[in-house]
Amino acid sequence: RKEVEQDPGPFNVPEGATVAFNCTYSNSASQSFFWYRQDCRKEPKLLMSVYSSGNEDGRFTAQLNRASQYISLLIRDSKLSDSATYLCVVTPQGGGGFKTIFGAGTRLFVKA
Amino acid sequence: DTGVSQDPRHKITKRGQNVTFRCDPISEHNRLYWYRQTLGQGPEFLTYFQNEAQLEKSRLLSDRFSAERPKGSFSTLEIQRTEQGDSAMYLCASSTSERNSPLHFGNGTRLTVT
Numbered sequence: 001r002k003e004v005e006q007d008p009g010p011f012n013v014p015e016g017a018t019v020a021f022n023c024t025y026s027n028s029a030s031q032s033f034f035w036y037r038q039d040c041r042k043e044p045k046l047l048m049s050v051y052s053s054g055n056e057d058g059r060f061t062a063q064l065n066r067a068s069q070y071i072s073l074l075i076r077d078s079k080l081s082d083s084a085t086y087l088c089v090v091t092p093q094g095g096g097g098f099k100t101i102f103g104a105g106t107r108l109f110v111k112a
Numbered sequence: 113d114t115g116v117s118q119d120p121r122h123k124i125t126k127r128g129q130n131v132t133f134r135c136d137p138i139s140e141h142n143r144l145y146w147y148r149q150t151l152g153q154g155p156e157f158l159t160y161f162q163n164e165a166q167l168e169k170s171r172l173l174s175d176r177f178s179a180e181r182p183k184g185s186f187s188t189l190e191i192q193r194t195e196q197g198d199s200a201m202y203l204c205a206s207s208t209s210e211r212n213s214p215l216h217f218g219n220g221t222r223l224t225v226t
Contacts, residue, residue: 004154008152031211031212032211032212034214041201041222042219042220043203043217043218043219043220044155044203044215044217045217046214046215046216049212049214087154087155089215091212099157099168100145100157100215101157102147102154102155102156103154104152104153104154105152105153105154
């Protein structure tokens with residue numbers, strides 16, 4: 001079983017749609033959680049951290065369920081510019097980015 | 113812009129040649145990481161430095177790979193006797209040592225081994 005698993009997609013949605021991605025992780029001692037966005041042939045960029053209480057940044061909402069060991073990302077009112085790959089990122093207890101594990105990513109295509 | 117910078121952006125080399133990549137992290141960041149990414153996969157951890165000390169190396173990092181960060185600032189990643197399987201995007205990232213500090217990536221070096 002992979003340490004971080006994501007549905008690879010692709011998700012094809014029309015503009016204005018709401019789309020949700022899930023990610024599961026295997027290490028119950030995981031400490032820090034993030035969502036990164038990666039455009040084609042570009043580097044990953046931090047989208048948002050994920051906090052235990054859930055957090056929102058504009059159209060994006062991230063949630064963490066420690067009991068079930070999954071993380072979610074909700075995008076509301078999708079824009080064409082949201083088309084990208086979304087990477088789920090987990091750092092085990094003890095921190096230190098060196099143990100940071102990336103999922104393989106979920107591809108999103110937003111169509112006009 | 114004082115983000116993470118990597119050089120070169122692209123490198124094409126013949127099998128068996130040596131290549132070296134450079135990474136300049138964000139100046140306030142004491143941690144520096146190298147990752148490798150192939151098509152359809154997330155970045156895979158290669159190695160990590162805190163200041164000048166290399167504290168962790170992945171099993172992915174064969175003895176043909178070596179990384180240095182001599183003065184705790186920029187880092188180099190060298191691949192000796194390149195193989196076609198080394199073709200990938202090599203990403204450098206940096207962070208502070210604060211808890212929950214996210215990684216900030218450079219734009220990567222794309223290596224093609226022919």
